[in-house]
Amino acid sequence: MMSSTNEEDPFLQVQQDVLSQISSIRPLFASYLRIRSLASSSTSPELTSARAELETALSSLSEDLADLVASVQAIESNPSQFGISDHEASxxxxxxxxxxxxxxxMREELNKNVAGGGGGNNDLPDPSSFAIGEGDGGDAYNEFEQQQQMEIMQEQDRHLDGVFHTVGNLRRQADDMGRELEEQNEMLEVVDDLADRVGSRLQTGMAKLHVGSISTAQDDAG
Structure with missing residues (x-):
């Protein structure tokens, strides 16, 4: 867990972007190494394209990381002045x-494939310039990544719970509609039965009227 509780801390915002970028760059780097191992020439179009894509991504990441480095250097001498604990600073x-x-x-691997040993533009300070003691409590970087993954999984669980709740509501609505349709069908059957009986009675009445009119006509003729 992070010691800083300031959710508006610019460092934390840029940090999230940096971690997202590095996660996206890793598969690009792995793809570049695979293509390079299979390429017959360093001028292979596929290798050139993969290299250019990786260099562009690294350049963007380096710019954001440089901002983080500057922030770390600014608070390094007195973290408490900025409301940051020693543990968080470490x-x-x-x-x-x-x-x-x-x-x-990654840049060193890219340099291996450059004629004359040229390299990309690297404005970052030497990573080893930050002396970190052994008592800082383990690998905080991996711990943060695990925390991010846990939060993503929890968010997915919440979404699934919402989906299950919605599906349950739809199922109950479907059951209610089914019962209403059954009741309406039963009512229609009753109406049809009544209509049949009324029709039968009308037919019987009409027949009687017809017979009666014939008898009356015969009596008048006699």
Missing amino acids: RRKRLVQEVGAEIQD
């Missing part, structure tokens, strides 16, 4: 160190 140092090291590793 976590932030570890975060930028680990993300910076991961970016550096």
Whole structure:
């Protein structure tokens, strides 16, 4: 858990974006390594495209990480002045160190495929410039990622609960409509039965009237 409780902290907002970017870049990096291992030439169009996409993503990530690094450097000497605990300050140092090291590793792999050993534009400070003690409480970066995953899973569970609730309501409504249709069908059957009986009586009455009119006519003729 993070020590800072300031939800409006710009560091935390940029941090979320950085972690999202690094999660998206990892599969790009893995794809680049796979394509490079299969490519017959460093000028392969597929390899060139994968490299360009990875470099663009790393460049954008480096810019955001540079903002985090500047923030860490600003509070490093006196975190409490900014309302940040020592533990949170250490976590932030570890975060930028680990993300910076991961970016550096990716850039080194990219440099292996560049003629003359040229590299990408890397304005980040050396990740090892942040001295972090061994007593900081474990890998805070991995802990934060696990926390983010747990929150995503909990959000999905809440959505599923809402779906189940909606489905239950629809099912109850369907049951009610089914019962109403059955009752209406029974009423229609009763009406049909009454109509049949009334029709039968009308036919009988009409027949009697017809017979009576014939008898009257015969009597008048006689």
